[in-house]
Amino acid sequence: MDYQSPRNFLPIVLFALMMLLCANYTVSAQSDALKKIIKKDYDFSKIGAMHVDLEFDFEENRRKTLALAKTNHWKLSEVMKDGTKVALQEIGTDGSPLYYETYSDNASRASRANTLHANGIMDLNLDGSGMQVGVWDSGVALTTHQEYDIRAVIGDGSKEIDNHATMVSGSLISAGIKKEAQGVAYRAKVLSNDWSRDKIEVATAAANGLLLSNHSYGIKTDRVPDWYFGSYIKVSQDWDRIMYNAPYYLMVNAAGNAQKRNDNLDPIAGNSADGFDLMLGFTLTKNSLTVAAADTKIARNGDLKSASVSAYSSFGPVDDGRIKPDIAGDGSSIFSTASYTNNSYGTSSGTSMATPGVTGALLLLQQYNEQLYGTYMRAATLKGLTLHTADDVAQPGPDYKLGWGVMNAKKAAELLLNRDYGSLIEETTLEEGETFSLTVSANGLEDLKVSICWTDPESDYINRGSLNDTTAALVNDLDIRITQNGIDFYPWKLDALYPNAAASKGDNQVDPFEQIEIANAKGSYTITVTHKGDLRYGKQDFTLFVSGAVLTDCVLSAPEGAFLSDAKENEISVQWDPLLDALYEVQYKKTTDKVWHTHYTTEPGITLDSLEVDIEYVFRLRTFCSQNIASAYSMEYLFAFLGENTIVGPLEAFETLELASEINFSVYPNPAVEYIGLHEETSESARYSIMSLSGTTVKNGAAKNAKISVADLAGGLYILQVVDDHGKRSAKFYKQ
Incomplete structure (x- = not known):
């Protein structure tokens, strides 16, 4: 019987796959009700067709890979002297063998996820309860480790226990039996899988509601031709297709550790020793979040004191000029679970370990959004929120070393809490030929910052062998502008030909995330979002982020005159x-x-x-x-x-409880940084309380001659109340 492609049986296979995709994937992603919310807008005919293509490509490529490996005496897998695992994954379009390797050279504080925990600065008691994250790696985690309880399960039936996968999983979900090993989302569940069928398995899990997956590995950089670096290839295209068809799903991947390896002898600019143009494969997808490693110092109140790119972390750019990596976490000397025994631990460094610190923080932000608003964010919203609130490092704007800066989960959570009051986060759709427009007023307390983020369709174009090809992978090119009194403000952009140069402002034609910042903003501004050319499928979902603006005339004070x-x-x-x-x-x-x-x-x-x-x-x-x-x-x-x-x-x-009316008074300095004081005397018995805008008391004590420390408070508006013999008085102040 002649061999026939599975594509010839497309209607039958699609039906079977749709039935599969509607079933749970080993462990259900979140609650069934919230899974329905995630999946309600998914087009399962497109997902099914994509799944058929991925399966077909995998089988075809696997046959070709094994045949060429036998002919050329290529190793299928090996363990390097430093413990790095390497495996032959597939054959590139030019016939090159593509090897995967783990990105460790031998995460919670740097991302500020610890501020969201119980007893953290924000005291939100976020821990990942009821949440699930996928981990794909060189093997599967030791699910019986004492730190996991029953919260780690194997998703794909793999039996190869792997130390790297165990350490990554521990950084995500370790309970903290050994305190210093506690994971970022320490009550979440991990779905552990090996990397051999990563695209196919992720496509299934994402279709069933998986929100996040961690990939601390990538293509080995010393075994590919130089044209691969910075290129949008078939692997990049496949992952973008998965994320576009499952728009609540976000892939989080490590940038790589090749900065000092001199593996690219012909980078798009400069020379190999500069360390630029060393990223490849799925690290360059448009829609994923790619994580660099930074060496950071964080103050007790969660502020970033200093940060610099780690000596091993791979630099961008993408050859088309896109900004990669996207974000940075700390990957240095991370203590986590090890796979030797059920109670063993170890320390590792690398972008492999920076990535789960970021992934775990993202999971907590999804948990927080569900608590606040009863649903999860789309992947573009989560990614955009992360980039919008990142701590900028060194020169203003993004760069090709640390992307948009170091992740700050505290700022991201504050933006979520203040949504529709001090910040705007709006998921919307731009139809073909339409313009989105919004007018806002600057609050005068901080820079006006406006961003848009979208999940872009996969590009039809892939590089098949051209060195440093600058063809843009962006399909739907949205544009954001801000206008005031006839003056236009433009978003940040980078130039791949000058990778060490500071970011400039202009028409960004390559990135699916754009941001405009206006320092010392005053007055009203008009935000517009348009698009160039035609939009594939006639529309494009996007999310708008605004901070530093006055979004309502509402005043946060209790009603009077009752x-x-x-x-x-x-x-x-x-x-x-x-x-x-x-x-x-x-x-x-x-x-x-x-x-x-x-x-x-x-x-x-x-x-x-x-x-x-x-x-x-x-x-x-x-x-x-x-x-x-x-x-x-x-x-x-x-x-x-x-x-x-x-x-x-x-x-x-009436027989009314006689309480004096609130008398306004003032505090200094306002805005405050380290402390506040009162502008008037109080009695010996006076007590003060500081409350958040949600009514939670965050500090209290004696008010007599008080110099009240506010250094440990999160940034934002607060209410100070003083009660003494004169009654109750209140004043608002802003903590920077």
Whole structure:
């Protein structure tokens, strides 16, 4: 019988694959309800067709690879003297053997993920509970290690236990039985797989709701021709196709450790010793997040004190000028789990170890977004959020060594919390021929920063052997501009021909992430997003990020001027002075009850119902300026409900708990960096409280002559309240 390609049976195979893709992949990604949210917009006919192609290409290439390996006496796998594992993965379009290698030379603090943990600076108690992350590596993790409990499982049936995979998995999910080995997402689950069928397995897992996967390996740099470096090749195209068809899925991969190896003798600019143009394969995909390694120093409050690229971390650029790597984490001397025994540990360095530190932080940000808004971010939103909030290093703007800078999960979490109040994160779609436009006002406290990010379709063009080919891989070229008084502001861009030069500003025609920064911004600005040429499929989803702007007229202060009126048989109305753009929360209860009745309204008044005659009640108010940003509560007002026809006037006409009205006062310095003080004297008994905008008390103590340290607080707005013999007073201040 003649051999026939599986593509000849496409309708049958597609049906079978769609059934497979709708089933769980070993361990379900997140909850079933949230998986449905992830998958509801997926086109499973496209995913199925992609899966058929990946399977066919794998089988064809594997046959060719094994035949050429036998003819040319190529090793299928080996372990190098330094412990690095190497395996022949496939044959390139030019016939070159492509070997995978692990990116370790022998992660939580650098990414600021520790600030999101319980007892961290932000005290968000994020730990990865209920979340899952995929790990593909040279083997699978030792799932019985004491740090994993039952939270590590093998996804693909592989039986080769691997130390590198175990260390990477430990950096992600170790429980912290040995404290210094605690993973970034220390209660999450790992789905561990070997790298032999990585694209096929990831495509299946992503179609079933997997959000993130970690890949701390790549093509071995000393066994390919020089034209491979910086090139968009078939491997890059395949991974971009996977991510475009599963838009909630983000691949996170290591940049590589080839900076000093002089493997590229003909880089796109300069010479081999400069270390540029050393990345290749899937590290150069448009849609993934590629992680460099940095040596960092982090202050106790989470601020980056210093950072420099590690001596081994591979530099970009992509030959078409794209910015790679994207982001940096710390990969130096990371202590993690080892595979020798169920309670063994080890230390390793490399972009292999920087990558899970970033991946784990991304998982926590997805967990936080779900807590705040009940859903997960699209991959472009998560990637864009990460790049938008990264700590810039050295020269302003991005570079080809550390990308957009060192990851800062604390800033990213703050941007999520302040969404629609102090920041804007909007997932939207640009239709063919349309223009997106938005006008914002700068807040005057920080630079205005605006970014867009999108998951771009895979390019039809792949390099098949041209040295330093600058053909752009970008398919849908979106453009962001900011305009004020006829002056246009442009995004950052880099030039591959001058890889050591500082970033400039202009028309970026190659990157699926664009960012504009305006220092000392004042007044109103108009943001526009357009596109060049035709959009593949007639539209392009993208996410817009804005920080440093005033997005609402809402004022974060408790409503004032409350009074009661219109008493009826079992209800009474309460009204207060209106505030702009506010949502009000009203709570009331019997004085003897522990549970509040809670109502929400956009009107400056509401009816309290189900009241009982001759019973004392207490109520309080607060203002919401966004879904998760609220003022502190007002004073608690006490009143006795006397029933229908009660003569009702101001609250003072009732038996009211006499609390003095809040008296405004000021603090200094404002904005604050290290400490704040009061502009007036307080009594010996005075106490202060500092509250976040969500109403959580983050500090308190004696207020008499207080010099209050705020160095350990996250940046943002806070409310200082002082209570003494004069009553309760409050003031807002901004922590830089």
